[in-house]
Amino acid sequence: MNSSELKNWDKEYIVGTYARYDLVAESGKHAVCTDTDGREYIDFTSGIGVNSLGFTDEGWVNAVKAQLDRIQHTSNLYYTQPQIVLAEALVGRTGMKKAFFCNSGAEANEAAIKTARKYGGRADNTIITLNNSFHGRTMATITATGQEHYHQYFNPFLDGFRYCDANDTAGLEGLVDDSTCAIMMELVQGEGGVLNLEKDFVKAAERIAADNNLLLVIDEVQTGIGRTGKFFAYEHFDIKPDIVTFAKGIGGGLPVGGVLFSDRCCDVLKPGDHGTTFGGNPVCCAGAVEVVSRIDDDFLAEVVAKGEYIRKKVSEMNGAAGISGLGLMIGIKPSDKKAGDVVAEALEKGLMLLTAKDRVRLLPPLNISYEEIDRGLAILEDCLK
C-alpha cells in the first residue's frame, strides 16, 4: 500500500479528531524517523515529549521485550515487580513518599484532583488553576484547563475550579477562601505556548498553599522526567510540591502516567477510592524503569548543554523573535511567519516540529546527538527566515 492509499484508508475508518501532518511513519532510530517512501526526518517532537530516548532505543527495547516474555498484565488486584521498582526509583529521586500509576497525563491529573477534593473534604471544594494552562482532555481536566477554547462544547463542565493569571500573586491570594483545597499549575505552560512561570510567583504559590492548608499540585506531564534539565522542573523553582503528576516522557513511548504524593497526602486515597485496570502495567513500567535509570546527573547535564546549544544557535537565526522554555523544552516565536507555516514547511524539508499557540515548539529526544541537532537546525533556519 502506498502512502496516499493509507491516508485515505485512515480517513475512512478513524474519527477525525486530528488534522494529521502529511507523514506516514514506518520506522525510527534515535532522532530520525523514516516514512513509507524511505524519506528521513529529524525528530524535534519525540511524539510530543514521549520518546525520551528517541526511537527504538536498544536498552529500552530490551527492557520491554524481557518483561513481555515474563508476563504482560495481571491488573492491580495482584502485585507485579516493575511497578514497585519504578515507584521506589521515583521516590528516591524526589523525596516524595508514594506513587500511583495510570496510563496518561489526564488520568494522572484526575487522580490528583480526586485526592485534593477528598483532602479538602467539603461539598464545595474548589481548586485554583491558571489561565492559559493545559491539564488534559477528560471532563475534569478540560475544566481545570484555563483556556476558553477548550470550554466551547461539552456542557455542563464541573463545578469547583477557579482561574488565576500566571504570575499574578495578588490575584491568586484573592481567589483563596474556605472552600479552596488545592492550587494546580504547570511551571512551564506547554500547550499554552511554552511560557515560563516566574520563580517569585511559584514560591508565593507554595507559601499561600502552606498558609491555607492547600495542596500544591504541580503538573509535570510535559516538563517532567528530565525534559527541562532537572528530573522534575519544580527543582528549578526551589519548591516542594504536595502532589506531582507526570506522564509523557516517563514511558519512553509506552503509556505510563502517574502521581507522586508527599507524606502530607500519600494516604488520602484508600482501597476503593480510585483505580485503573491498565495502570502500572508491568511491560510499560519495565520500559519506564529503563528511562528513569538512564536519566542520571550526567545525562541531565547533557540535556542542559544541548538546550543551551540550541538556544544559542536559534538566537542567531533571522526570523526568531523570542525563545522560551527550559532545557530541551523550547518555544520559538517567529518574527514574521505563523508558527504553523514554519512547522508545515519544515516537515516538507525533513524536520518534525510542534506548535504551541503562536510559537514553534521543540521537544527533541533527550539523548539527541549534536549531529542530529545540527541537521534539524539547518532546516529550521531555512524555514524561519
Ligand SMILES: *Cc1c(COP(=O)(O)O)cnc(C)c1O
Ligand atoms: C499532554 C499534557 C497533559 C495530558 O496528557 P495526556 O497523556 O494527553 O492525557 C496534561 N498536562 C500537561 C501539562 C500536558 O502537557
